[in-house]
Amino acid sequence: MLYHIKNLKKIYKGRTVLDLPELIIEKNKIYGILGPNGSGKTTLLSILSFLEAPSRGTVFYRGSPVVFSEKHLHALRQEVVLVDQHPIMFSTSVYKNIEFALKIRKVPLKDRCQIIKDVLEQVGMLEFINADAKNLSGGETQRVAVARALACFPKVMIFDEPTASVDKSSQLAVEKIIQELYSEKNISVIMSTHNMVQASRLVHKKIFLLNGHHVDSFV
Numbered sequence: 001m002l003y004h005i006k007n008l009k010k011i012y013k014g015r016t017v018l019d020l021p022e023l024i025i026e027k028n029k030i031y032g033i034l035g036p037n038g039s040g041k042t043t044l045l046s047i048l049s050f051l052e053a054p055s056r057g058t059v060f061y062r063g064s065p066v067v068f069s070e071k072h073l074h075a076l077r078q079e080v081v082l083v084d085q086h087p088i089m090f091s092t093s094v095y096k097n098i099e100f101a102l103k104i105r106k107v108p109l110k111d112r113c114q115i116i117k118d119v120l121e122q123v124g125m126l127e128f129i130n131a132d133a134k135n136l137s138g139g140e141t142q143r144v145a146v147a148r149a150l151a152c153f154p155k156v157m158i159f160d161e162p163t164a165s166v167d168k169s170s171q172l173a174v175e176k177i178i179q180e181l182y183s184e185k186n187i188s189v190i191m192s193t194h195n196m197v198q199a200s201r202l203v204h205k206k207i208f209l210l211n212g213h214h215v216d217s218f219v
């Protein structure tokens with residue numbers, strides 16, 4: 001079991017936006033979190049990637065209860081990475097954007113170049129290695145963001161609406177990459193999406209959220 005959530009609540013200014021008595025997420029699968037605007041998808045993904053603490057309840061990760069304090073979260077954030085819907089790129093080359101992630105994880109200088117080439121190759125973006133990351137299209141930016149996350153050798157990758165702001169061909173390219181992360185790299189994937197058709201072709205398990213509650217389906 002990858003995650004086991006028990007009696008979780010997230011409360012903002014007195015309003016409960018997530019209320020999950022129990023939720024289990026198994027490893028080595030692609031999960032889709034589905035729900036309308038404001039249903040709590042991003043909030044759940046932030047908690048699963050250890051960037052937000054629940055207001056109440058416990059998150060077990062690989063069998064251990066997570067202590068949401070900076071000291072304890074450091075190691076967990078090395079193996080679980082979130083790829084944001086609008087990834088932030090620094091105004092420098094694609095190479096340096098990925099290198100920055102390696103630098104903060106203290107990857108030795110001599111290893112960085114090969115890792116960066118490898119991950120860009122995996123997402124089909126090697127030819128952009130020296131391009132200015134600020135000039136990339138939405139789809140290209142998503143792929144570099146995936147490469148940057150992959151450079152940290154994660155066990156779990158979490159995507160917030162990975163194809164919401166890209167065109168159709170980039171959408172299929174990103175879906176293919178997600179499929180390969182799972183099938184070739186044994187990375188567990190959790191992604192939110194509005195797109196039911198996308199979920200049907202890509203994910204193994206769906207989690208439906210409605211007003212912060214886990215429901216069996218929307219019908």
Ligand SMILES: Nc1ncnc2c1ncn2[C@@H]1O[C@H](COP(=O)(O)OP(=O)(O)OP(=O)(O)O)[C@@H](O)[C@H]1O
Pocket residue numbers: 012013017035036037038039040041042043044
């Ligand atoms: N930092 C915050 N402070 C106050 N309220 C918040 C905060 N973050 C989220 N919310 C509220 O929590 C609810 C759930 O938001 P969340 O972003 O998780 O939903 P979502 O399903 O991801 O929506 P969308 O599909 O529009 O991205 C919303 O009503 C939102 O306004």
